[in-house]
Amino acid sequence: xxxxxxxxxxxxxxxxxxxxxxxxxxxxxxxxxxxxxxxxxxxxxxxxxxxxxxxxxxxxxxxxxxxxxxxxxxxxxxxxxxxxxxxxxxxxxxxxxxxxxxxxxxxxxxxxxxxxxxxxxxxxxxxxxxxxxxxxxxxxxxxxxxxxxxxxxxxxxxxxxxxxxxxxxxxxxxxxxxxxxxxxxxxxxxxxxxxxxxxxxxxxxxxxxxxxxxxxxxxxxxxxxxxxxxxxxxxxxxxxxxxxxxxxxxxxxxxxxxxxxxxxxxxxxxxxxxxxxxx
Numbered sequence: 039x040x041x042x043x044x045x046x047x048x049x050x051x052x053x054x055x056x057x058x059x060x061x062x063x064x065x066x067x068x069x070x071x072x073x074x075x076x077x078x079x080x081x082x083x084x085x086x087x088x089x090x091x092x093x094x095x096x097x098x099x100x101x102x103x104x105x106x107x108x109x110x111x112x113x114x115x116x117x118x119x120x121x122x123x124x125x126x127x128x129x130x131x132x133x134x135x136x137x138x139x140x141x142x143x144x145x146x147x148x149x150x151x152x153x154x155x156x157x158x159x160x161x162x163x164x165x166x167x168x169x170x171x172x173x174x175x176x177x178x179x180x181x182x183x184x185x186x187x188x189x190x191x192x193x194x195x196x197x198x199x200x201x202x203x204x205x206x207x208x209x210x211x212x213x214x215x216x217x218x219x220x221x222x223x224x225x226x227x228x229x230x231x232x233x234x235x236x237x238x239x240x241x242x243x244x245x246x247x248x249x250x251x252x253x254x255x256x257x258x259x260x261x262x263x264x265x266x267x268x269x270x271x272x273x274x275x276x277x278x279x280x281x282x283x284x285x286x287x288x289x290x291x292x293x294x295x296x297x298x299x300x301x302x303x304x305x306x307x308x309x310x311x312x313x314x315x316x317x
Contacts, residue, residue, distance in 0.1 A: 041151035041175050042144060043093040043168070045085065046136070046227060049073070049159045050100050053129035070107060072253075076160040080251055084162035086118050090169040094122055097159070098132050101125040133227065141222045151175060154226040155212040160251045163210070164274050167247050171212050174240050180216040182238040183207075186247035190274065191263050194253040200270065201263030202246065207232050207239075210248045246274060 050070065085095055099111065103125070111123035124139075126132040144152065153175055157163065171184050185208065191201040211234065213226040249271075 039151065039175075039177060040147075040149045041153055041172075042147060042149045043153040043155070043172060043175075044140060044225075045093055045095040045155045045157060045168075046225065047081070047095070047097045047157055047159050048129070048132065049077075049097055050103060051098055051126060051129040051132050052100050067104070070104070073159060074107065074110065076251060076253065080162045080249070081157065081159050082114065082118075082121075084164075085120070085157075087165055088163070088168045089166045090172060091120060092172065093120060093155075093168055095120045096122045096124055096136075098124045098126055098136070101127050136227065137222045137225050140225060144217055144223070149217055150177065151180060152215050152217055152223050152225070153212055154215075154223075156209060156226045156231065157248075158209055158250075160253065161209070162249045162251075164245075164247050167210075170242055170247070174242070175214055177216065179214050179238075179240060182214050182240050183234045184212040184214065184240045184242065186210055186242050188243055188246045189248040189250060190246055190266075190270070192249050192251050194251060198268075200266055200268045202266045202270070203250075203263035207234055208248075209250070213237075246270075249274065 050073070097111075099107075108123075115121050115123060124136075126135060140152065140154075153171065155168070155171060167186070170186075174182075174184055185206065187204050187206050187208070189203055189205065189208065189210070191199075191203055193199040193201070209231050211226060211231050213224070213228075213234070215224055217223065
């Protein structure tokens, strides 16, 4: 049994989202500057440092992405050969052309199975996520979704927080499909991640396998889940986070609310802290 594994990331394709939650244009220079910083701090090193490197990583950019960032993409590709920058006119053209391009690639290979995995450009996997996915790849599991329900939420801002969450059919799922002659593949982007409910689902739930970053330029994401100490990141990955400022731990988080952001907010969060202590 042979398989091809492709991680797919949408970066700044127009049509999918025109603006982030603060109204910034997704293709705007400010948005791109912020997003590349997040990408290089979190997503890129988490993929580059996977224990298993038997995959390609296709990252899709708008064809009108400024030359400055296209040069960065070339440098990243030279630095890490699994990273394959792709350019499309819109989100719609990505949806149409991506399965065709993968199908054409597969015709040149001798593979039985395609595995596609999704990850957003500002999120990250733990070191062995791809290895765990590939352990479950076989002909019997074709047509199945692989999901990791447990992960973390890192909220970045003036006050940082770290939370543990259980989220089914999240934005980190993979799809296993049998390659069929004379038929284009579907890929994980055939449907939005919450709509795969009718498929057989293989849940790998031993530990947290991903971190979702919530920040000012997210389109939709909001921080949810149970507050935990930033020390938990030491169990998550061996990637060195030179730019990850963990000085804002949960205790400091409450102190900043107490002394800097008003009594009402402090009382609410004090109640949350008491509930956590009672568990």
